[in-house]
Amino acid sequence: MKHLLQRVLFYLFTAWAAITVNFFIPRLIPGDPVQALIARYKGQMSSDAIASLYVLFGIDKHASLWSDYLKYWKQLAHGDLGLSFTSFPTPVSEIIASSLPWTLALVGITTIISFLLGTGLGVIAGWRRGSWVDGLLPVTTFLSSIPYFWLGLVAIALLAGPGSYFPSSGGYEPGLVPAFDSYFLSSAIQHSILPALTILISSVSGWILSMRNMMVTVAAEDYITVAHAKGLPERRVALSYAARNALLPNVSGFALALGFIVGGTLLVEIVFSYPGLGFQLFRAVGAKDYPLMQGIFLVITISVLVANLLADVAYLMLDPRTRKEG
Amino acid sequence: MRQPVLEIRNLDVGYGLGDVALRAVRDVSLTLHRGEVLGLAGESGSGKSTLAYGVTRLLPPPGVITGGEVVYHPENGSPYDVLALGDRELRAFRWAETAIVFQGAMNSLNPVHRISVQLTDVIAAHQPDLSARARAERAREMLRLVGIAADRMDAYPHQLSGGMRQRVMIGMALALQPQIVIMDEPTTALDVVMQRQILRQLVALRERLGFSVIFITHDLSLLVEFADRIAIMYGGRIVEEAPASALYRDALHPYTAGLLGSFPALRGPRRDLTGIPGSPPDLTSMPTGCSFHPRCPKAFEPCPVTIPPLGSPDTPGGSTRTVACLLHPATNPEVR
Known part of the structure; x- marks a missing residue:
């Protein structure tokens, strides 16, 4: 327990550092949102309009960084992430709340499927080394070296388009109102198949490779020979002795991958114009929407830290050697 | 009359196939009798561990058994060739008839499972109708047998010392009351005091339970003390086999003499340790x-030309021992 408490304290410190950095980064980027708007209107704005925009965005006062920083923490404490610059009166928390479920559903489910599928195939490939399964390995190596977004572009070019079953962009048919009815859900699933396949194909190989390699390493351990010598059934040796031990690095990798679900597949969401958090981040960066960027970064940071903690807990549960005596 | 329990006949074991094949065990014949401790000694790379892995069919690839047979005589029933068993029969044979204690005391136990799990799963695999409670009771009994408190059942391997782990392995080896226990350098990773302690215990257990032991080591001094008979391996062949005391008093093969000369005697006058010049042969x-x-x-002259056959030498008491050396021509060389 003491060990876990130490980890929690460490993550709290990391969270503080990350939030602080998060506060500074947008302010270090040259330009400000008003400049961006002026550029968008190609300078056809009166100086009055510009001045009122500065007031509107609350960056007219030239307050000190320190007081800005304090104000930032005070707002965070109230769960207030500020108002978005681009869709002005909407609070950032609302934008995040509306796009987070899309990302969680698409990337979350594919990450879990990818992990289960990849680890399972990896166990088989590692245990039956030298069988036909080994023939898959060069293919998976090739697939794992392909960037997500490129695969997405290829998928759109080949499979999507007018008249095709697969839509090339969006999360659901435009004009539908998001609701939990069969019509909306089927549309959402139809829109998610291509991005999901893209992520699955390029990420499953990594799980296969790492699991297979760990299986091969573990299979050479003495306790595997002992398990064979004990005359245990092949299945038990493969699962309870080899796979159980080989799984450890993959499980912590999985916990970390869960943390990156929120922000990790930005490029896929951009390619498919998927209404998830990554796409919002992309738009926020383009429009210099500080509060939205900060809000999204915050969510990503926290989920990565939580995932780290999860990885620690998983390791403690799976590997008795990491548990301290007493 | 001594009954054989395991007969190894003309066993050949190699690594790899075809031109790159390497013969690690050459034409080895060896008989283990019921209730005896047979010591198998030789330098590293002499093929003694390969022989043990070959007999139990646990050779890691690319190891292959290229010839010979390993005949096992069950307590009641007719003898059969272990090398000819199918997968299912082989699984049933393993541990129930022949258990092994391996070299690496540290790595023989799976680090993520409790001792109790690893002790009971082997019982469950071989005696599926035994209840979980009976299995746990048997496991506790085995731990008591090797002098470990039964409350260590729920310990993980890393919570035990090296000596305790090796005793757990010995207890595990005896869990199904096998006829044969093969010990592959079981005490190399342990300190000298712990070595003795474990070997004493093993000898006492053998007297109680009556199993036979093949004890593999490069430490001939251990065997002189604990083994009934000793076989010496060199370059994949048996070069000498004799009752332990006869071998110690009067080693016939110069290699055996060299091994005996390379450790100090516990009693008697001091003498210089000699060792054997050169290094073990390259198997390729x-x-x-x-x-x-x-x-x-x-x-002398014929040595580089003639391969000496293994046979009984023409010396007093020669009928109880065999040697493969041209200095001691065999009276009844085995027909090749």
Whole structure:
């Protein structure tokens, strides 16, 4: 327990550092949102309009960084992430709340499927080394070296388009109102198949490779020979002795991958114009929407830290050697 | 009359196939009798562990058994060739008839499972109708047998010392009351005091339970003390086999004499330790004739040419021992 408490304290410190950095980064980027708007209107704005925009965005006062920083923490404490610059009166928390479920559903489910599928195939490939399964390995190596977004572009070019079953962009048919009815859900699933396949194909190989390699390493351990010598059934040796031990690095990798679900597949969401958090981040960066960027970064940071903690807990549960005596 | 329990006949074990094949065990014949401790000694790379892995069919690839048979005599029932068993029969044979205690005391136990799990799963695999409670009781009994408190059942391997782990392995080996226990350098990773303690215990257990032991080691001094008979391996062949006391008093093969000369005697006058010059042969390019001749202090003309057959020497008490050396021509060389 003491060990876990130490980890929690460490993550709290990391969270503080990350939030602080998060506060500074947008302010270090040259330009400000008003400049961006002026550029968008190609300078056809009166100086009055510009001045009122500065007031509107609350960056007219030239307050000190320190007081800005304090104000930032005070707002965070109230769960207030500020108002978005681009869709002005909407609070950032609302934008995040509306796009987070899309990302969680698409990337979350594919990450879990990818992990289960990849680890399972990896166990088989590692245990039956030298069988036909080994023939898959060069293919998976090739697939794992392909960037997500490129695969997405290829998928759109080949499979999507007018008249095709697969839509090339969006999360659901435009004009539908998001609701939990069969019509909306089927549309959402139809829109998610291509991005999901893209992520699955390029990420499953990594799980296969790492699991297979760990299986091969573990299979050479003495306790595997002992398990064979004990005359245990092949299945038990493969699962309870080899796979159980080989799984450890993959499980912590999985916990970390869960943390990156929120922000990790930005490029896929951009390619498919998927209404998830990554796409919002992309738009926020383009429009210099500080509060939205900060809000999204915050969510990503926290989920990565939580995932780290999860990885620690998983390791403690799976590997008795990491548990301290007493 | 001594009954055989395991007969190894002309066993050949190699690594790899075809041109790159390497013969690690050459034409080895060896008989283990019921209730005896047979010591198997030799330098690293002499093929003693390969022999043990070959007999139990646990050779890691690319190891292959290229010839011979391993005949097991069950307590009641007719003898059968272990090398001819199918997968299912082989699984049933393993541990129930022949258990093994391996070299690496540290790594023989799976670090993520409790001792109790690893002790009971082997019982469950071989005696599926035994209840979980009976299995746990058997496991506790085995721990008591090797002098470990039953409350260590729920310990993980890393919570035990090296000596305790090796005793757990010995207890595990005896869990199904096998006829044969093969010990592959079971005490190399332990300190000298712990070595003795474990071996004493093993000898006491053998007297109680009556199993036979094949004890593999490079430490001939241990065997002189604990083994009934000793076989010496060199370059994949048995070069000498004799009752332990006869071998110690009167080693016939120069290699055996060299091994005996390389450790100090516990009693008697001090003498210089000699050791054996040179190093073990390269298995990919074995010397012609007797493979020991390049290192042998007594080598003479025919040694590089003729492979000495293993047979009983023409010496007093020669009928109880065999040696493969041209200095002691065999009276009844085994027909090849």
